[in-house]
Amino acid sequence: MYKQKLIINKTIDKKEIQKLINWFINNFGAIKTTKLLDKLKLLGFNYATKIGISLGIKDLKIPKIKKTLIKNNQKNIDKLYYQIKKGNLKTIEYDEKVKEKWNQISEILKKEINDNFRTTDLLNPLYVMVISGARGNISQIKQLVGMRGLMVDPKGEIINIPIKSNLKESLNIVEYFISCYGARKGVIDTAIKTATAGHLTRKLIYLVQDQIIRRPDCYTKEMEIVFNLKNKKSYYNKSIEKILGRVAAKEIRCSNLTISSGQDICNYLAKKIIHIKKIFLRTPLTCKVNHGICQLCYGWNLANNRIADLGEPVGILAAQSIGEPGTQLTMRTFHTGGIFSGEIGETLTSPINGTIYYENKKDKKLIKLNNNSKVLLTLKEKKLLIIENKQKRFNIKLPKHSLIFIKSQKKVFEKQIISEIINWKKAKKLIKTKNNKERLKGVNTSISGKFIILKKNYLHDKEKQQKLCITNANIITKNLMKHNLENKTIYHIKQKIIHKINICSNFEPMKNLFKISEKDKKKNSNKLKILKIINARKKKKLNIKLRSFTLKKSKCKNNLITEKTKTNKIIKKKKDNRNFEKIKKNYEANEKKLYIDKNYCSEVIENRKKTISLNKAILYQIKQKNLILDKNKGLVKKDSIIFYTQYKTQKTTDIVQGLPKIEEILENKKSKQQKILKSLFEKIKENNTSKIAAKKSIYKIQNYLVKKIQLVYLSQGIIISNKHIEVIIRKITSKAIIRESGESSLMQGEIVEINKLEKINKKLQRKITYEPVIIGISKSSLLNNSLISNICFRGVIENLTIGAIEGKVDWLNGIKENIIIGNLIPAGTGQKIP
Ligand SMILES: [Zn+2]
Structure with a gap:
């Protein structure tokens, strides 16, 4: 059939060649494929020398649209900044929006770079290298000729100042220092996180190193049920992947073909049966072989898409398949230099x-x-x-x-x-969700002063939001008073508070100087006086100048406020006539003291013929319920929290954040999974025997764990076959803790494998009761592995002592113990297995 010449007339890049080789190996086998590969290699080398790809600085072509894109985006962001001044936007929201906008622009630019090369310079060496998949990726090209974009700091948070230049234009000083964060993250991650990822791989290997294909069939009656998802395109590939390379546990009947139990499902069969609602398959999770897995439960060896051979060390394969992407991905953050790229839809x-x-x-x-x-x-x-x-x-x-x-x-x-x-599913989600679960964050003031809660619609805004205005003012507290006394300023305060000033003994002789005139006494008691004394210590000549300011007493007991607030800006008629007229008009028309401009929001404190004095003010949009201000005080200090707002900050989700999650699941660090298992077990136990309850609850928790681990890797775009994860999960969920030992010689509280317990239970009248448990990977590998292997893993003295006291026997089942002793390892295809 394939004897005719096969002609493929299209560009073959990395992905295409992968497909070709895959197809070839499936159809013609390994030996013919090696010949093909040799020929391909020769062809490749031949043309690679002919094309002689090189890179010059002129090959880096910056798309023309970049300038206008960045300019326009900056304009939009400036408009947003005006919104802060108007009080419509909080600084946190502003930060998030800025990040989002720059990310969008940088992603658009990425597309533009692609288009630019494709339309103007198709054979550009840089473009050829990236598109063919030989070296580099589009994100690196973006940094070279687009804009570097947003950076990530070592914590994984995004810095809201983007790097607008690219590496060809070269960065300015500020941008250079910002990119240091990302570069440092790269260096730190490669140094520390690769070690973490490596350690995880090592622990996994110790856990499952004895998992070898031992027997052709274990004749188990348990199986995995695959509920088929609807025939939607997005699910289609996922479902195919789930059933491909597995073995049918029950007969599957399709319109014109029958798959008997024990048949492995190849690509052709998978496509035929994909629409069937329930498919029963064998899985490593439920295999009955003691130190290993049987051929049928494991299914295909994914290296050659054939049923795994006897003696295949599938445990090590699984451990490496899970551990390797971790090490890979920590390197990737290094290569992109800590650049954040959030994908846009x-x-x-x-x-x-x-x-x-x-x-x-x-x-x-x-x-x-x-x-x-x-x-x-x-x-x-x-x-x-x-x-x-x-x-x-x-x-x-x-x-x-x-x-x-x-x-x-x-x-x-x-x-x-x-x-x-967006698709309907996401739209539905968007309509339904209410942002209740988000964290609240306090908003701080940047100035201290009086606050006024403006009535709705005060500023004739279209959005009828309530606003809070804080006007700049000096607040004098009690502590400040004392301090100022020593600095030779005395607050001369009438009536009640005057005594407190006398406490300051240094100024005792001057006490008499403050004579309160009868006039003042009659005046409003709220008015206070400041007297400034100069040269107080020179007793000889009391050269004292007295200056008085009126102070206003605020509602709060301890705080005073100067009545004459600071003038922040004076606008003169001569100099700035346009602004002057504008403010005056606005002020006189509405009798409104607030004036908002693009650059500042201010309070009008003096309105004269030729000058207007302005005082700094800040506006915030508020919701009454989130406000935590003490309304009685009327004053706020700088940096104090005035209200709470909902916020959500973006974080990069690279594997550096993902690895601890996986370790958490595998090590059973949080007892959440254990709790789920326990509640499941007890719930099922009400209606069933404990044997069935254990089986069902474990089956459920196993699927839950597999899904959870898959989610972490999928978020990174890494596809790992479920098979590998199942081999690991099987190990950590295979044990139970004994509650009552019954007639057996086992101890209460001992942790034993469930398979073993069931075997013992068969021969007992008063049976052992037990409860399934999840045991973390490092503990688990110490529990059932051989003595020699344990001694080399952790707790040398402890394990040696226990071994000596109990008189332990090592059956040399795993690979590790045999290597230590110097035997041949009990794995490897082609050997005879008894
Ligand atoms: Zn089996």
Whole structure:
């Protein structure tokens, strides 16, 4: 059939060649494949010498659109900054939005780089290298000719100042120092995290090193049931992967073919039976062989897609398959230099600079995203219109369930993201979720002063949000008073507080100087006086100048506030006529003391003919319930928390964060899984015997653990066959703790394998009762492995002593103990197994 010549007429890159070789090895076997590989290699070398790829600085081509993209984005961010001044945005939200916007721009730029090379310079050596998959990836090219983007600090948090330059343009000083964080993270991670990843691999190997394919079949009656997911495309590949290379445990009947039990499922069969609802398969989880696994339970050896041979050390294969990606990925953060790249979904960008229009019908919904920003979700197909001028206009049709980020009649710039297309599932999630679970974070003031809660609609804002205004003022507390006394300033305070000043003994002789005139006494008691004394220590000549300020007493007992607040800015009519008129008009028209400009928000404190004095003020948008201010005080100090807000910060989720998670699951560090197992066991035990309860609860917890580990790796884009994880999980869930020892000689509280317990139970009348437990990998490998292997792993003296006292026997089942003694290892295909 294949004797005809096979012609493939397309560009073959790394992925394509992988596919080709895979297909070849499946159809023609290993020997013919080696010949093909040799030929391919020769072909490759031949043309590699002919093309002679080299790299020059001129090959690094920066797309022209970069400048305008960055300029426009900066404009938008400046507008956001104005929103802070207006009190519509909190600084935390601002930070998040800035990060998001820069990330988007950097991702758009990545696309542009690709397009730029493809359309203008297809044979560019840089582009050829990346696209073919020979060296480097697009993220590195982005750093060379796009923008480096957002950096990550050693904690994994994103720094909100982006690096706008690329490596060809070279960085400026600030950008250079920011990129040091990422570079340092890379160095630290390679030094420390590779060690962690390596240690995990080592522990895993010690746990499962005795798992060798020992027998052709264990005749187990337990099996895994695979519920088939709906025939959707996204699930299709996943389901195929789940059943491929496994062995049917029961007969599977499909329209025109029958798969008998014990048949392995190849690619062809997998596609045929994928739509069947329930498929029963063998799995390593339920294999009955004691120190190993049987051929049928394990299924294919994934190295050659054939049933694993007898003597294959599948335990070590599994341990390495799980441990290796960890080491790989720690290196990857080093190579990208700590650059953060959050992926953006399927987005739609504006083709021109212009204004966007769309109808305001009721076919959309307002949705709050994680960073508190509001977007529109379309419920039907929607038409967008972007107009630059009369000739240039664009019609865009948005599909159902897209997010629109820009309001109607607003301006957009070229390549700005207008909308994101999401699927129905995500849309449903967005509609349902309420951001209750997020953490709350306190917001601090940057100035101290008086606060006023503005009434709704005070500033004629479209959004009728309540706002809090803090105006700059000096707060004098009791402590400050004392301190100032020593600095030769005396607060001369009428009536009640005057006595307190006398405490300061240094100034005793001066006490008499403060004579309160009858006039003052009659005045408002709220008014206070400051007297400044100069040269207080020179007793000879009391050269004292007295200056008085009026102080206002605040509602709070201990705090005073100067009535004349600091003037932050004075606007003169002559110099800045435009601003002057604007403020005056605004002030006189509305009698409003607050003035908000692009750069500052301020309070008008003096309004004269030729000058206006302004005082600094800050506006915050608030929700009454989140406010924690003491309303009675009316004053806030600098850096104190005034209210709480919801926030969510992005963090990079690289394997460096993932590895501890996996270790946590495998080592059973948090007792959460144990609790789940226990509650499951007790629940099932109510209606069943403890044997069945143990089986069912373990089956459930095993699947839960496999899923959990898979999730961590999948988030990194790493695909590990379930088989490998199952081999490990089987080990840590195979034991039980004895509650009542019955007629047996076992001790209460002892941890024994369930298989063994069941065998003993068969011959007993008063049976052993037990409870299944999960045991972490390092403890687990000490529990059942041989004495020699244990001594070499951990606790040398302890294990030697126990071994000597108990008179332990080592059966030399595993690989490690045989290596130590100097025997041949009991693994390896081709050997005779009794
Ligand atoms: Zn088996």
